[in-house]
Amino acid sequence: MRVVHYLNQFFAGLGGEEQAGAGLEERGGAVGPGKLLEQLLGADAMIVATLICGDNFAVENSPVVIADAVSRIRHARADLFVAGPCFLAGRYGMASGALCVAVQTMLGIPVITGMAMENPGVDLYRETLYIADSGDSTAKMRQALTRMAALAGKLVRGESIGLPRDEGYIPRGLIRDQFVGRTAGERLVDMVLAKVKGAPFESEMMPMTFAPIPAPPGVKDLRNAKIMLITDGGLVPKGNPDKIQGSAATRWGSYSVKDCNDLQGIDYEISHGGYDAQFVRQDPDRLVPLDVMRELEREGAIGKLHDEFISTSGLANPLSNTRRMGREMAAKAKQLGIDAIIVTST
Amino acid sequence: MQITAALPVAKMVGANRTVLGNGIVHVVGDAGLPAEKEKELRRKLVEQALRVLQASEND
Numbered sequence: 001m002r003v004v005h006y007l008n009q010f011f012a013g014l015g016g017e018e019q020a021g022a023g024l025e026e027r028g029g030a031v032g033p034g035k036l037l038e039q040l041l042g043a044d045a046m047i048v049a050t051l052i053c054g055d056n057f058a059v060e061n062s063p064v065v066i067a068d069a070v071s072r073i074r075h076a077r078a079d080l081f082v083a084g085p086c087f088l089a090g091r092y093g094m095a096s097g098a099l100c101v102a103v104q105t106m107l108g109i110p111v112i113t114g115m116a117m118e119n120p121g122v123d124l125y126r127e128t129l130y131i132a133d134s135g136d137s138t139a140k141m142r143q144a145l146t147r148m149a150a151l152a153g154k155l156v157r158g159e160s161i162g163l164p165r166d167e168g169y170i171p172r173g174l175i176r177d178q179f180v181g182r183t184a185g186e187r188l189v190d191m192v193l194a195k196v197k198g199a200p201f202e203s204e205m206m207p208m209t210f211a212p213i214p215a216p217p218g219v220k221d222l223r224n225a226k227i228m229l230i231t232d233g234g235l236v237p238k239g240n241p242d243k244i245q246g247s248a249a250t251r252w253g254s255y256s257v258k259d260c261n262d263l264q265g266i267d268y269e270i271s272h273g274g275y276d277a278q279f280v281r282q283d284p285d286r287l288v289p290l291d292v293m294r295e296l297e298r299e300g301a302i303g304k305l306h307d308e309f310i311s312t313s314g315l316a317n318p319l320s321n322t323r324r325m326g327r328e329m330a331a332k333a334k335q336l337g338i339d340a341i342i343v344t345s346t
Numbered sequence: 347m348q349i350t351a352a353l354p355v356a357k358m359v360g361a362n363r364t365v366l367g368n369g370i371v372h373v374v375g376d377a378g379l380p381a382e383k384e385k386e387l388r389r390k391l392v393e394q395a396l397r398v399l400q401a402s403e404n405d
Binding site: 283293 | 352
């Protein structure tokens with residue numbers, strides 16, 4: 001089994017932050033933690049190449065690094081690609097996740113990485129990848145590599161992967177069909193009884209976890225601030241020019257309200273299959289409060305209302321999709337010099 | 347900041363500036379009110395939103 005391993009500058013022994021700008025380089029054989037990884041993968045495994053890249057370089061030049069790495073991994077005729085473990089190192093985790101996804105998609109070989117639960121790479125890639133739970137302590141390198149090697153072995157052999165807690169990977173949030181002996185009602189009653197008695201029980205609903213996002217500082221001077229309205233309630237001009245889907249939308253649109261002080265139902269329609277839209281159709285200000293924003297603008301309470309609102313439909317949408325759209329909207333707002341945004345959600 | 351009638355969803359995903367809207371079907375309106383009163387309600391919600399935008403984390 002031919003393996004290519006990815007490391008950042010720190011774990012490859014190049015240096016710390018001062019080497020974070022180092023470009024992608026390739027070395028023959030195993031480097032640093034790769035030596036233990038090679039042992040743990042078993043006698044027939046050989047790390048044929050180690051790719052090394054500085055954390056800053058990898059994140060700032062992601063498309064170039066990915067293209068270069070994929071071509072090297074293809075050239076190495078790898079059967080398996082391993083990245084990390086990254087523990088809590090955020091840029092390392094993001095680069096490893098991006099590389100694994102690219103290799104998995106473009107080369108179709110198994111990939112494995114390892115991260116701590118709180119690594120931002122987890123949030124981005126847990127749905128797409130098996131990410132071994134490395135914990136946050138680099139002192140647990142052996143444990144992390146053992147988990148990664150075990151998962152990698154199963155993926156290479158095409159064996160089925162068990163539950164996250166049995167296999168030591170981070171829950172991907174996927175739902176899998178399974179035969180069970182007891183009906184949902186019976187299991188539910190058992191859980192309620194356990195709860196009443198104060199006995200331990202395990203819910204079958206996996207709450208999604210979201211990494212906390214620190215609040216940006218408050219708007220200092222509203223009277224000089226430029227404000228934008230966004231809605232996920234699916235308000236679009238008649239004819240839905242951007243063909244925004246009413247469910248699991250992949251698109252969003254930006255619509256002019258220049259010289260408009262009050263939205264009229266006759267000009268708009270709703271592309272959203274998740275709520276009774278008759279009231280918003282009658283008066284779109286019930287969703288996008290343009291009329292009062294214009295009043296506040298005239299009165300000088302706010303500096304300026306941006307002359308377009310952004311709209312999409314927030315219904316039954318995979319997170320990977322909504323996150324992308326959110327990032328695109330934020331980029332647009334930033335480019336326009338918007339100081340604050342009011343999002344109205346149905 | 348986000349005005350929403352589904353506050354628990356906003357909280358769950360970590361939204362840190364929120365105002366409770368007036369119902370899923372008219373988050374900044376109320377079809378049951380006369381037009382003038384409805385606009386007053388909308389203005390109140392938007393003014394609340396503007397206050398939330400000015401707040402810092404410790405407020």
